[in-house]
Amino acid sequence: MAGPFSDVERSIFAAKEVLSEDHQPDQILERDEEIEEYRHALEDVLFGRTPQNIMLYGKAGLGKTAVTKYMMEALQTEVTERPDAEELHVHELNCNGKTVYAVVRTLVNELLPDTASDFPKRGLGTADAFEELYGQLDRLGGTHLIVFDEIDHLDAVDTLLYELPRARSIGHITNSKVGVIGISNNYTFRQSLSPKVKDTLMESEISFSPYDASELRAILADRADRAFVDGVCEESAIARAAAIAAKDRGNARQAIDLLRVGGEVAKKRGDTHVDDTHIVAAQELVQRGRLRNRIRDQTQHAQLLLETLAYIEQHEEAPARSKAIKNRYEDVADSHAVAPLTTLKSIQNHLSDLHMLGFLRRTGQNHGEGGGRYYEYSLDLDPQIVLDIRREIEAAANPG
Numbered sequence: 001m002a003g004p005f006s007d008v009e010r011s012i013f014a015a016k017e018v019l020s021e022d023h024q025p026d027q028i029l030e031r032d033e034e035i036e037e038y039r040h041a042l043e044d045v046l047f048g049r050t051p052q053n054i055m056l057y058g059k060a061g062l063g064k065t066a067v068t069k070y071m072m073e074a075l076q077t078e079v080t081e082r083p084d085a086e087e088l089h090v091h092e093l094n095c096n097g098k099t100v101y102a103v104v105r106t107l108v109n110e111l112l113p114d115t116a117s118d119f120p121k122r123g124l125g126t127a128d129a130f131e132e133l134y135g136q137l138d139r140l141g142g143t144h145l146i147v148f149d150e151i152d153h154l155d156a157v158d159t160l161l162y163e164l165p166r167a168r169s170i171g172h173i174t175n176s177k178v179g180v181i182g183i184s185n186n187y188t189f190r191q192s193l194s195p196k197v198k199d200t201l202m203e204s205e206i207s208f209s210p211y212d213a214s215e216l217r218a219i220l221a222d223r224a225d226r227a228f229v230d231g232v233c234e235e236s237a238i239a240r241a242a243a244i245a246a247k248d249r250g251n252a253r254q255a256i257d258l259l260r261v262g263g264e265v266a267k268k269r270g271d272t273h274v275d276d277t278h279i280v281a282a283q284e285l286v287q288r289g290r291l292r293n294r295i296r297d298q299t300q301h302a303q304l305l306l307e308t309l310a311y312i313e314q315h316e317e318a319p320a321r322s323k324a325i326k327n328r329y330e331d332v333a334d335s336h337a338v339a340p341l342t343t344l345k346s347i348q349n350h351l352s353d354l355h356m357l358g359f360l361r362r363t364g365q366n367h368g369e370g371g372g373r374y375y376e377y378s379l380d381l382d383p384q385i386v387l388d389i390r391r392e393i394e395a396a397a398n399p400g
């Protein structure tokens with residue numbers, strides 16, 4: 001008997017995973033200069049010399065992680081192919097929310113032999129953790145490249161960046177070599193480092209700039225080739241996704257997301273091709289998703305006020321004064337069986353917050369002597385979208 005899935009075929013996507021967040025591309029496009037700088041900083045590894053330390057800077061989605069993975073794999077392959085090259089160990093750590101102690105401890109645990117028990121979480125100091133680290137590095141020998149992602153999030157990053165790059169010259173390690181690779185979204189991070197760290201680090205900095213539309217088109221065309229069934233993805237879809245992302249922040253992740261969601265839209269609609277109209281729909285979906293999250297993050301009363309302002313907008317009664325908003329809001333709260341806030345001041349505070357967060361527009365009215373000064377508010381969003389999102393949030397909160 002035919003089941004609900006029996007006639008499902010690959011109609012749009014040939015390999016959707018190629019457009020997923022964790023897909024590592026075989027080829028890095030449009031980053032030749034950065035790759036060249038990277039190569040220059042690391043090539044000493046092939047000859048048993050300590051590599052340069054590297055700092056990568058650039059905003060989100062500009063290929064810092066992808067290029068790093070690519071370089072690490074390429075170097076590892078080259079090391080294995082050269083009989084006289086020393087062994088290479090690559091360690092990758094994310095520093096977000098960690099202390100230097102926690103990061104060094106993670107590293108130590110990675111290096112310890114399987115039979116050894118983990119380095120203690122508490123009771124010892126950072127100096128002890130470094131000492132154990134040096135011991136393990138020398139026990140293993142070879143070259144160790146340590147990648148610290150989001151390095152600017154680390155507390156006391158100076159300690160780490162002062163200690164590690166000097167470990168060999170100061171005699172902490174003799175049988176191994178260490179290279180530090182730091183990745184950061186924050187351009188001002190370098191200035192926050194102490195002068196002594198800047199001096200010792202001797203880092204080579206590689207800066208990743210936003211992709212322009214033509215670079216994004218090249219990256220997307222390569223992905224689309226493998227992700228979609230032949231001939232399904234039209235040039236107009238690639239051009240539109242590239243243009244939208246280039247105009248925003250030149251973020252390749254955003255461009256790839258648009259292409260994936262565009263493909264999903266086409267599939268849902270039963271269309272045979274993905275074109276620019278699907279990308280435009282994808283952009284709306286992505287923006288709507290973001291707005292939904294932002295609205296969901298607001299307190300219940302703030303959400304009820306947004307809903308109230310959406311009704312006011314639809315009834316063409318905007319802009320409205322807080323008093324009129326309060327009256328309507330009481331009905332809205334009632335319809336959700338919620339006890340409303342009672343004071344005008346609390347409503348005004350919420351309106352002021354929602355204005356600051358960019359949900360509302362506010363205009364000041366000054367009616368001179370006796371007329372007083374007051375504010376009028378209106379929704380700075382499409383009221384129908386706000387009402388739809390509110391309905392979705394309510395439905396998720398009260399299923400059935």
Ligand SMILES: Nc1ncnc2c1ncn2[C@@H]1O[C@H](COP(=O)(O)OP(=O)(O)OP(=O)(O)O)[C@@H](O)[C@H]1O
Nearest residue numbers: 025028029031059060061062063064065066252253
């Ligand atoms: N030059 C490129 N060629 C191919 N794919 C790329 C390129 N640059 C980025 N990508 C892809 O775009 C996505 C985002 O890139 P990546 O994760 O490397 O960005 P990032 O700079 O490390 O960002 P974040 O700071 O947010 O981690 C990944 O899927 C990556 O494979």
